[in-house]
Amino acid sequence: MTPPHQHRASSLSFSGAERGDMDGVPDIINISISLRIQPNEGPVFYKVDGTRFGQTRTIKLLTGSKYKIEVVMKPGTVEATNMNIGGIIFPLEQQSREEASVVYHAQYDTEGVPHTKSGDRQPVQVSIEFNKAGTFETVWQAKYYNYYKREHCQFGNKFSSIEYECKPNETRTLMWINKEAFN
Secondary structure, eight states: OOOTTOOBOOSSOOOGGGOBBTTSOBSOEEEEEEEEETTTTBOEEEEEOTTSSSSSEEEEEETTOEEEEEEEEESTTOOEEEEEETTEEEEOEEEEEOSSOEEEEEEEEOTTOOOOOTTOOEEEEEEEEESSSOEEEEEEEEEEEOGGGGGGGGSSEEESOEEEEEEEOTTSSBEEEEEEEEO
């Protein structure tokens, strides 16, 4: 038996991705995060580290640089306010909104971020605040290269985005990550 606080909107017809509780939070939220180094919209790379570190992929970032971030969320009914990468918080600015998806842009500035020591990797906390659905949280394994050694950032595997399939928890505080994929 369903507890009384979990009413389902059974008389309304929603498509699968938009079905959710009465609070308008969908059962599944898809989040796509892409990074481009500025000023030339350059690609960002990752390297495959195998099992030497906590995660198998390391994202290569450059200190003293600006990254354009695009976040695409599905369905378009969700609302996000800001993003946090490694303690640097910045607003998400809505670019477009449709029923199927919403697009946000932001700028991540690595000015003042210390470079990662040779042979090390850094766990970088990443989060996105949503108005109703709670907080999306993950950890990226990254290596911040010194700006003067930027050629090291320009090889490896290019990725256009990191895709997440998330399920908001019942209390709308956080999201479970079902899948993560580098595309």
